[in-house]
Amino acid sequence: MILVLESGNLQSLFDTLISEKYQIIGPTLDNSALIYDEITNVDDLPVGYTDEQDGGRYRLVKSGGKKYFDYVVGQHTWKRYLYPPEKKLFELKRKGDGFEIVENKQEIHKRAFIGVRACEIEAIRIQDEILLEGPYKDADYERCRQNIFIVAVNCVRPGGTCFCVSMGTGPRATKGFDLAITEIVDNSGHYFLIESGTKAGEKIMKEIKGKEADQNAIETADRLMKEAENKMGRRLDTDDIKELLYRNFESSRWEVVAQRCLNCGNCTLVCPTCFCINIEDISGLEVNSAKRVRKWDSCFTLDHSYIYGGSVRTSAKARYRQWLTHKLASWIDQFGMSGCVGCGRCITWCPVGIDITEEVQAIRESEGKGKIMADKEE
Amino acid sequence: MARERKPKLAVWKFASCDGCQLSLLDCEDELLAVADKITIANFPEASRAVIKGPYDVSLVEGSITTPHDAERIHKVRRASKVLVTIGACATAGGIQALRNFSDVKDFVAIVYPSPEYIVTLNKSTPISDHVFVDYELRGCPINKYQLLEVVSAFLIGRKPIIPPYSVCMECKRKGNICVMVAHGTPCLGPVTQAGCGALCPSYNRGCYGCFGPKETPNTNSLAEWCKKLNVSRDDLTRFFRNFNAYADSFRKESEAHER
Structure with a gap:
């Protein structure tokens, strides 16, 4: 079933979700920045805003338009809700001669994510596979992940650092959603094309104030997404990428990028698939209790590769190479898929604008040049 | 596991604003727990009562800026089992290290009517330039929770969790x-x-x-x-x-x- 929902009736989707006891998380403005937070009303969405994105640069711009979803992904990722940045796992309390374990049984809301982009759906799928399907199931992730209702938004205007087409993840959400909506403004008005992907989605769709979509609306949505595919801000040639990076383990390009890399960890913390965590066991002056806390970590810290005797990856070169090679190459060997979904966050939110697509291209071209030079010598 | 005696803590001030040692007093909620576990043996900001050394843990605030302090820090080191420096002054020379980029005599001449009374060193230097330091706690001022973490860790005998990342x-x-x-x-x-x-x-x-x-x-x-x-x-x-x-x-x- 595909419905058309007039823009004025979008609130009926919110109201239906709220009446089904969902806490809605979606894009909203805080301090003139786009974040993912709890929202209850369509007016909480950044209506009439769009974004400009480039390496190390993000600007939210008032477009004056009336669209609800005229921007792409911002700094926040959904992993903030599925795999929180900081979480107490349990507490130990001394009891007689032993101790008791007090688990963190914090209640987790039934949540609806609104405005999930195709690349982000793929990122959630990747984390699902690693944290739920792998040999080490993450019980906390499982608790956060269940009862999530996903409302995808198809991208008709890619951002300046987007390259989902290269990674085969967008701009259209094809699976992994309960509802997917495409926002359209054309001469027949301002409306949403809504399709369901699950039974839960269908159930919600029956409650909202839509009417059956005509062929014209469906074709318009198809055309807009087709056009979006050609407007990607970045491109990453993934041909032979695993072997390319393995072959170029000693490329001089790693030194070049290390000159710029701040090894600050930002790229990993904004990446929707990065899952590294650190476990801290905390005891205070009161030696009667201790707690274990999980925090987002990054392969850009020295402690990340610390083993007996010191850190393995001491240079910025080694750490950047580890991150990029894992994301695009060894992730494939490890999990059978790429670790990059092409959302462009690591490019935009790198404080000095290091661009993963540019680095891969430079490595690719350095091979070509090497070959050309060899040809000339002959 | 009853302790035979409570460990003795001393707090020492060198060239600084006192802000870091006040972080200890700022631990309002945790202060009673601190006082319960350790004897505050030498902390003029908190108490006039001074218990003689040696001390189990010394917290040192401030940088070395005078010949007198350059001597005094050695006495502190000798009286301390563990010496922890706290704050930007003690770990890097502090804001007063701005003098290190100029000639201190020029400043003295401008500020004091009788510069000949001023005895000062050319540079403001961190404590670790003068004596062995067991642990450095950064910040201007330090974070009181990090201070509690370091004190707890030293008392229990574990490594403090003070991440050196960004x-x-x-x-x-x-x-x-x-x-x-x-x-x-x-x-x-x-x-x-x-x-x-x-x-x-x-x-x-x-x-x-x-x-x-x-x-x-x-x-x-x-x-x-x-x-x-x-x-x-x-x-x-x-x-x-x-x-x-x-x-x-x-x-x-x-x-x-x-x-």
Whole structure:
């Protein structure tokens, strides 16, 4: 079933979700920045805003338009809700001669994510596979992940650092959603094309104030997404990428990028698939209790590769190479898929604008040049 | 497991503003627990009662700026089993290390009517330039929770959890939107050690680098990017020349842009 929902009736989707006891998380403005937070009303969405994105640069711009979803992904990722940045796992309390374990049984809301982009759906799928399907199931992730209702938004205007087409993840959400909506403004008005992907989605769709979509609306949505595919801000040639990076383990390009890399960890913390965590066991002056806390970590810290005797990856070169090679190459060997979904966050939110697509291209071209030079010598 | 005696803690002041040692008194909720576990043996800010050394843990605040203090720190070291320096003054020379970039005699001549009474060293230096330091706790001022963590860790005999990574790690976990990327505000966060909880970026300000250089800081790359944000050479020098001006990597970077 595909419905058309007039823009004025979008609130009926919110109201239906709220009446089904969902806490809605979606894009909203805080301090003139786009974040993912709890929202209850369509007016909480950044209506009439769009974004400009480039390496190390993000600007939210008032477009004056009336669209609800005229921007792409911002700094926040959904992993903030599925795999929180900081979480107490349990507490130990001394009891007689032993101790008791007090688990963190914090209640987790039934949540609806609104405005999930195709690349982000793929990122959630990747984390699902690693944290739920792998040999080490993450019980906390499982608790956060269940009862999530996903409302995808198809991208008709890619951002300046987007390259989902290269990674085969967008701009259209094809699976992994309960509802997917495409926002359209054309001469027949301002409306949403809504399709369901699950039974839960269908159930919600029956409650909202839509009417059956005509062929014209469906074709318009198809055309807009087709056009979006050609407007990607970045491109990453993934041909032979695993072997390319393995072959170029000693490329001089790693030194070049290390000159710029701040090894600050930002790229990993904004990446929707990065899952590294650190476990801290905390005891205070009161030696009667201790707690274990999980925090987002990054392969850009020295402690990340610390083993007996010191850190393995001491240079910025080694750490950047580890991150990029894992994301695009060894992730494939490890999990059978790429670790990059092409959302462009690591490019935009790198404080000095290091661009993963540019680095891969430079490595690719350095091979070509090497070959050309060899040809000339002959 | 009853202790035979409570460990003795001493707090020492050198050239500083007292802000860091006050962090201990600022531990309002935890202060009773602290007093319960340790004997505060020498802490003039808190009590006139002084118990003779040696001390199990000494917290040293402030930098060395006078010949007298350069002597005194050795006495403190000799009386202390564990010596922990606290704050930017003690770990890097503090804001008073700005004198290190000029001739201190010029300042003395301007400030004091009778400069001949002033006995001071040419440079303000961290405690570790003078004696062996067991642990350095950064910050201007230090974070009281980090102080409690270090004191607890030393009393229990475990390693303190004081991460040497960037402020960005705390900032991103907190969910702050990057002030440099989203607003073009120069920020020292990517080269500064975490510990403050990303205080300034949480209020839309760039980081001032109060906790000093992080592990493996790439100050040069940050400076080059700041030029693109239209930060002038003079401002770049000032950018790196704050409370941790004499910390090695910040000092070198500020000097690189000095005319």
